[in-house]
Amino acid sequence: MIEPARKGRQMTQAALGQSLGTSQSAVSRLEEHGQASYSTDVLAAAAARLRIPSALAGPADGRTAQVQIQVQVRGDDPMHRRTVLGGTLAAMAALLLSAVPEPRDTTGGQAAALRLTTGAYRRLDGTTPSRDLADAVEGHIRLIQTITRTATSDAGRARLAAVGSEAASFAGWLACDKGDHGSARSWYGGAVKAARTAHNPLLTAYQIGTLAQFEAHAGNGVEALNLARRARRVLGAQRPAVAEAWLLTVEASGTRWPATGAGRTGP
Structure with missing residues (x-):
């Protein structure tokens, strides 16, 4: 890091x-x-x-x-899987997301308040089962969508779309942790779409990379590598070093997980 x-x-x-x-x-x-x-x-x-x-x-x-930090590989142990996906690789993703600039909020603090709520749910993830968080997070996303529809300026809608993208990505992680790969893929796809609506290349690349990370875990290594390359194209040649480092970890995970096609329920 x-x-x-x-x-x-x-x-x-x-x-x-x-x-x-x-x-x-x-x-x-x-x-x-x-x-x-x-x-x-x-x-x-x-x-x-x-x-x-x-x-x-x-x-x-x-x-x-x-x-002294030591990493031990424990095969298919579910707690180890959650540690790896929610910790080691996701930590790099979170570092990349933290680099997204926070524009001045001109919508009464709504975007900032909603982002703080998403952050609070993320902190709860370390101690709360995903099934207990999922309903609350989905309600939070519906609130973001409602507020976004009522935004009166393009800048306000873009800020709120970025907040919605972050929340949808977290919902994807919760669905993945529950083993619901179909819903996870849908949430991650929604996160990419919202990031594009926000006109934020860095956030868009992060969400595409997160989808790639999910596909790698699901056993779809080729799709994971294709998505990682797509994220690079979004960022272009001047991508930050931290983004390149994170994408390399995503690609490495794409070549590591066996191509079992587990949970492949969508196109």
Whole structure:
């Protein structure tokens, strides 16, 4: 997480270390992909400096002086599957989404309030079963759609469409976690459509990449790779380094999962 975010800001390890009041070697330890111990205080400071939410940067709460991150593959264990999809890969996706600029809200704070609600539901996902969240999130999406229809300006509708895209993507994740691949594919497709309505290339590419990530997990590796390439085309040659890093993880997952066609219920 630290390395692509730093490179996306065109910072060297030495420059980041200097801004944190630490050394280049300390930053290097953060970027060794779990192969070294590091100070959680430095991790928290680096996450804040690079505007990475601390929850996405690992154990950066400062309660443990030194931590050792180890990743163990556990096959088809359902809790491991949720950890991988909701954590490791989705964390990169969330980092990309956090890079989407937040335009000034001129619609009475509606878009900002709705986005905060989506964020609250996402935080609940870590401790609440997906089946218990799904109905509430779908009601939240209906409210977003209603408010969007009553927006009086193109700019307001675009902002609300972006909020709707984020909420639909989360609904897709919940459906996927419940094993309802047909609904998940529909929600993810709706998220892509709403992102296009918002005229936001970065958000559109993120949602296409999220759909690719889902297809990879469903065993549709070829479709996943095609969607990842499509996301690259949306961003163009000047795509941020963090976007490229995330898309590489999506492509890697597309080649990793067996092409079983599990849950393939739609075109």
